[in-house]
Amino acid sequence: MTSPIFDLCDDYVTRSAALDPVGAAASGIDVEFAATSDYSPDGYAAQADLIRRTLGTLSTLEPEGEADVRAAAHLRERLEAELACHEIGEPLRAVQAPFGLLTDLRDGVDLLPHETEDDWRNVAARLAGMPEMLGSWRTSLEEGLSRGLAAARRQALELAVQAELFATGATHAGLIGSYGDGPARSALEKGAAAAYSAYAETARYLREEYAPRAAGTDAVGAERYAVNSRLNLGADIDLADAYEWGWAELARIEEELAAEAHRVRPGASVAEATAILDGTQFVEGLDAYRDWLQERHDQAIEQLHGTHFDIAEPLRRVDVTLSLGSTSGAAYYTSPSEDLSRPGRTWWPVGEGAGERFTVWNELTTVFHEGVPGHHLQLGQTRVAGESLSRFGRNSWVSGHGEGWALYAERLADELGWFTEPGTRLGMLGGSALRAARVVIDIGVHLDLPLPDGSKWTFDKACEVLRDRGRCEPHRVHAEVVRYFGWPGQAPSYKLGERAWLAAREEARQRLGADFDLRRWHTAALDLGPVGLASLADALRRVG
Numbered sequence: 001m002t003s004p005i006f007d008l009c010d011d012y013v014t015r016s017a018a019l020d021p022v023g024a025a026a027s028g029i030d031v032e033f034a035a036t037s038d039y040s041p042d043g044y045a046a047q048a049d050l051i052r053r054t055l056g057t058l059s060t061l062e063p064e065g066e067a068d069v070r071a072a073a074h075l076r077e078r079l080e081a082e083l084a085c086h087e088i089g090e091p092l093r094a095v096q097a098p099f100g101l102l103t104d105l106r107d108g109v110d111l112l113p114h115e116t117e118d119d120w121r122n123v124a125a126r127l128a129g130m131p132e133m134l135g136s137w138r139t140s141l142e143e144g145l146s147r148g149l150a151a152a153r154r155q156a157l158e159l160a161v162q163a164e165l166f167a168t169g170a171t172h173a174g175l176i177g178s179y180g181d182g183p184a185r186s187a188l189e190k191g192a193a194a195a196y197s198a199y200a201e202t203a204r205y206l207r208e209e210y211a212p213r214a215a216g217t218d219a220v221g222a223e224r225y226a227v228n229s230r231l232n233l234g235a236d237i238d239l240a241d242a243y244e245w246g247w248a249e250l251a252r253i254e255e256e257l258a259a260e261a262h263r264v265r266p267g268a269s270v271a272e273a274t275a276i277l278d279g280t281q282f283v284e285g286l287d288a289y290r291d292w293l294q295e296r297h298d299q300a301i302e303q304l305h306g307t308h309f310d311i312a313e314p315l316r317r318v319d320v321t322l323s324l325g326s327t328s329g330a331a332y333y334t335s336p337s338e339d340l341s342r343p344g345r346t347w348w349p350v351g352e353g354a355g356e357r358f359t360v361w362n363e364l365t366t367v368f369h370e371g372v373p374g375h376h377l378q379l380g381q382t383r384v385a386g387e388s389l390s391r392f393g394r395n396s397w398v399s400g401h402g403e404g405w406a407l408y409a410e411r412l413a414d415e416l417g418w419f420t421e422p423g424t425r426l427g428m429l430g431g432s433a434l435r436a437a438r439v440v441i442d443i444g445v446h447l448d449l450p451l452p453d454g455s456k457w458t459f460d461k462a463c464e465v466l467r468d469r470g471r472c473e474p475h476r477v478h479a480e481v482v483r484y485f486g487w488p489g490q491a492p493s494y495k496l497g498e499r500a501w502l503a504a505r506e507e508a509r510q511r512l513g514a515d516f517d518l519r520r521w522h523t524a525a526l527d528l529g530p531v532g533l534a535s536l537a538d539a540l541r542r543v544g
Contacts, residue, residue, distance in 0.1 A: 003067075028342060070528065081227075218459065246439030286350070317343060336379075403494040
């Protein structure tokens with residue numbers, strides 16, 4: 001399809017990618033290679049200016065059909081949400097761990113093509129450009145401090161630890177080692193040395209220069225939280241109501257957890273059932289772990305295609321990748337490139353000292369979340385949608401929509417009876433408890449809302465709630481809570497998004513009655529592409 005609105009969407013993606021070619025390429029957007037992106041104040045100002053000009057042009061265009069209506073609404077909602085972040089100075093205090101610019105830059109190296117000699121020279125150039133990119137980012141942070149826009153000291157210190165880890169020499173060693181000997185070897189090694197030096201300098205700056213001037217409190221407050229929540233949800237919601245709902249949802253899940261633990265062993269507590277499963281449901285060795293994950297991804301695709309979903313041929317494979325030495329604490333997904341030459345991948349963190357034994361009873365639910373019918377099916381569908389979606393729609397993201405769908409995918413797998421292996425349903429419920437705990441921790445901390453007993457949130461209290469009530473694995477607790485404190489509004493998007501998806505499906509069931517068809521509803525849902533939660537139900541209603 002072509003129209004002035006679709007053309008504007010295409011133009012925005014092209015111009016935005018030119019301003020941030022590293023981020024665009026890592027997201028799978030087809031963009032001419034450039035070694036670096038500009039993360040200086042001028043770079044961010046150029047992004048904000050592009051948003052304003054695009055919104056101005058959009059206001060003059062009239063939709064020519066339903067596809068245009070959806071494309072215009074989505075472009076407007078996303079750009080207004082992003083512009084609000086620029087206007088309160090968020091890019092000038094973008095210090096967050098474990099996910100943030102540092103990991104984006106690392107991924108911007110790892111996700112580059114590396115098949116031809118030209119590809120490898122691009123990898124070397126990207127590595128060599130790391131000092132420039134991290135230097136431009138530090139300039140923005142200094143500008144932020146001069147304006148009184150400081151990130152939290154905890155985030156600076158945690159990110160310094162991450163930067164030090166990246167500087168050890170192992171971060172890019174595997175990729176470079178896979179090249180072997182060839183004409184680009186010297187450039188790769190020189191580029192890697194420059195990158196490691198830049199990571200080390202970033203760690204020093206964060207610890208010695210930024211942290212002493214950073215904010216002493218972790219909470220971002222009501223204004224910043226509302227802006228960030230809108231960015232993540234695509235909706236303005238009653239946050240106090242969501243906080244109370246989160247506590248109620250957590251209590252509901254805990255009742256189910258207790259019943260499921262009894263099925264593992266009559267009379268067992270959740271902790272006792274977990275210990276039993278940890279000692280019996282595991283695989284040994286990295287190869288066995290990867291194979292187990294790949295087999296479960298493949299099985300999900302085989303079971304779903306032609307039954308509850310129609311899965312396009314290019315999406316009938318998800319590549320499993322183990323992320324060695326990762327500090328992320330959680331699996332994640334990267335979508336196929338626009339031309340589908342780069343496959344969809346799930347990344348599974350294997351931290352330092354992880355050992356050779358990997359428990360798997362609690363991983364199946366994450367397979368469904370990150371793979372199929374979760375992120376891979378949803379994001380992959382935007383890649384094969386062709387001209388029915390605008391280019392912006394094919395390359396944008398709303399966390400509440402996307403993460404909400406992924407939790408819906410876990411719930412759907414439970415409804416279909418897929419958690420039959422020992423302990424796997426307990427693992428699913430544990431994951432759901434984790435996401436409910438995220439709602440109360442994130443909103444409670446940043447808005448300074450009291451816990452049910454009247455006490456105040458602290459970092460230690462957040463860790464305690466996540467560990468004891470969210471059932472988070474002990475080795476993940478610290479990284480998870482650091483993430484919530486530094487990425488306001490993102491953590492609740494999972495559960496609040498799931499709530500929106502389930503409500504939209506129930507509305508369709510009630511409205512259509514006997515004519516409701518789950519496979520058809522799934523097709524319509526995926527064909528929409530990303531939308532904000534505020535318009536999800538209405539958008540689904542218009543397409544059936």
